[in-house]
Amino acid sequence: MRRVNENEPYMLHKIKFGVLSPHEIMKMSRVTVVRPDIYESDGTPVTGGLRDPHFGAIEPGERCPVCGNTREECPGHFGKIDLARPVIVPHYGETIYHILQSTCRVCGRILIPQKRAEYLLNLYDRLRDKWPRLAENLIAEVKKEASSATECPYCGARQFKIRFVKPFTYYEDKPEGETRLNPIDVRERLERTLDDDLRLLGIDPVKSRPEWMVITVLPVPPLSVRPSITLETGFRAEDDLTHALAEIVRQNERLKTFITSNAPETMIEDAWLTLQHVVSAYIDNELPNIYQLTHRRKRPLKTLAQRLKGKEGRLRGNLSGKRVNFSARTVISPDPLIGINEVGVPMEIAKILTVPLRVTPYNIEEARKYILNGPDKWPGATYVYKVRSGKKIDLRYFRNYKQLAESLEIGDIVERHLIDGDIVLFNRQPSLHRMSIMGHIVRVMPYKTFRLNLLVCPPYNADFDGDEMNLHVPRSYEAMVEAKELLLVQKHILTPRYGGPIIGGRQDYISGAYLLTVKTSLFTEDEVARILSRAGYEGGLPEPAIIKPRRMWTGKQLVSLFLPKDLNFKGKAKINAGTLKCDDEDCFHDSYIVVDNGKHLMGVLDKNAIGAEKPENLLHLIALEYGDEEARKLLDTLFKSFIRVLEMRGLTMALSDVDIPESAKDEIRKLTEEYKKRIEDMIKEYREGKLEPIPGRTLEESLELKIIQELQKLREEAGSIAVNNMDPFNDIFIMARTGARGGEVNITQMAAMLGQQTVRGRRITRGFRKRTLPHFREGDLSPEARGFVKGNFRDGLRPTEVFFHAAGGREGLVDTAVKTSQSGYMQRRLINALQDLVVSYDGTVRDTWGNIIQFKYGEDGVDPMVTHHGKPVNIDLIIDKVRGK
């Protein structure tokens, strides 16, 4: 082979796989293994054993007897085992079977007449490159045609059916009885086949002659492939592959002695079969119908196939996924005071992660400062690369910083600590969408957790109950710029998933926004100052809304200070429901948001205006119309003031918040009685057979359905009684109404009743014989006996109710566990199928071969990230704009 310069880059055009020929194996082999033992009694490797020095140098200082290199330079060399009798490679069993079936048992020609074979081959050649799928079909057809022939069209010999028993046994169905074809017979037949005939069977005879599939000589990989490890006790443990190979040598030598000593044929056959099994196990130890090679009758050996297969195998574990340097992982915790683009990095981590700084005339002083600080004092440096000597100096051991700083030259590279303003990639698993890895600006902080702004929780799906996140440092200017321009958090406020903002307020931000903007809130000058200072506001105050007895401002006035001056927005608030419902600006309840020319005129801000994952809201409009920088400013200023409002007012809950007056309780009790009566009547009707069944349902199903319906209504009505008796400024109620946390259901469950508990969408029926619990009679169909809970969390549950609630709750847990694993695997398959599709410059979607998948991306060529919730244009918005409203 021609020796190429190792450092020269080159392009791989294609890779072609074939079967290794015995000739090739012989050529690359440097040693023939004939002895199964590895070490002599004095501890030196056996010559002709599996640790023969000719496999390559691996000990420090050892010189390779083959190439003369030390262990750093020696690439390792192959050896071989000359098998006493040939053996079938089990993974080619199927292919060999097809060839045996399709070719003549005497002359080796394909069982298709000359003329037709020539025609088919010509056709195959023309199809092969362009219509690979068709070519495959053609081959399948050829195989079918050939294997059904009973007589050779060339030599006229009769053909017999071949039976294949996986993984490596063949029988020929001769008229005088079935006989086994041993590997020698098989190999002889394969040798007789003609190259052109093989091509018709889909085999490239130049790269893979079929007889090579029956091996006569087994390659033995170099020691670097199967390194031995020395245990602390001084014992040597060999690699699994070495053990497997030793077994092969042992069986091979046994077979050899049998043959030379003229042992009975049955014994030879037996040893031969054992050799076949051992070689098969060496290739794949998990083949069916094979004796597994084990470690002293216990753990199966990890042989060749096991190294490659599966999640931790070479392909998925080492090639598709790698471990990396310059990364960090720790627990995350919230910091509402840093920006959304920032991440707080613990000092300890900042002193380990480094960025290479190439010394220039402009930064040489800065670089000297880092060196003088050394590796332990932040901001310092850990290594210095000198251009002139090409040496790498480790500052942990080279303590003369002063001299090093002075001798610093232009072109040297200083590995400096991570400092404020560096850009890093931040990631939380599972990385389900592109927002799972975003670029953040570093802020070095004390303590040991990564700090992140609460507004970026939604894209990462992060919370702080112990979540950990990963951080990666880009180290080239190219990578840093790419991270800054493409991955920075503010570039991902809008998501391509559904055309809306994925970053936005949650929980306290929403309650805070509501409490700031609600009509009842007025703020004194002092309070206004405190709110605005949190947002970092600089500038004058507007004219106060109220002048006497004190100057006071509304929250809406404060919000207006942060909005773009020409912003117009209209939309319903989350609280716009039930009694607070209105459909246009003529709204008494302050539940319709109007922003006119940057002035927030009416409507409270809640989940529908500033919430995360809510398309077509205020934040969405700003991000779309004014760009990500304007949206980021809003998130970094106004949103912080929402939190400040909460800090001043406080938001909490007490038992009294879910108290409802005795009159309301009576009302609920009466309602419950009423419904119970009605259900009792239904059950009675059912027992008497008078119940009207729902079309398409049995009588039992109809009853169940009707009962569930009734109980559903009961809970809703009880809930609305509770809600109607609640103070609208009750903190829990605020949270539910604004969408900050919880909903009407949760309030109902706390104040009124839990309602029907279900398992698999039905009332709870299982447990004891014909009843759920021993507290009830057999066959009792009443609500209480079938999982209806009329108690609430405030007053407490009865023992039976606790049980039913637990049953319902358990189902939820099981569901989430099952769902995540299933959808995770589905997503993996989907990604594998789609990952290399590309939107090309002409708008088409293509795979890497240039095959067209879609003629225009999404059929309309629109990037969903910049749409209004999927629609390319929002006509209403444009009309409003044109009309100047």
Added chain:
Amino acid sequence: MVNTNKVQLLQLPLAEVVEGLPSKSVKKIDKRILKHELVPEHRVLTLEEAAEVLGRLRVKPWQLPHISINDPVISLIGAKPGDIIEIKRKSPTAGETITYRVVVPY
């Protein structure tokens, strides 16, 4: 102007494959399916049109999405392997889209 090379490219060995392989029995297909709302309009392109499409997209015929010769509509409109079909189809995002497919004999 039609590039003759492109036209030649369209002379595919596909039709031969059909002859070369044992043919499967053809089921009779109800013509009314063509009028069904959910069946989009299929049309066989002429050689010149096909060459133009391939030129515009800069693809070889086998890089287009495939459609089986056994597809009910294809057998009804009498398309042959190697033909290029234009399909006009309603789209939830774009109103109406045009796609092209090449007929394959499997």
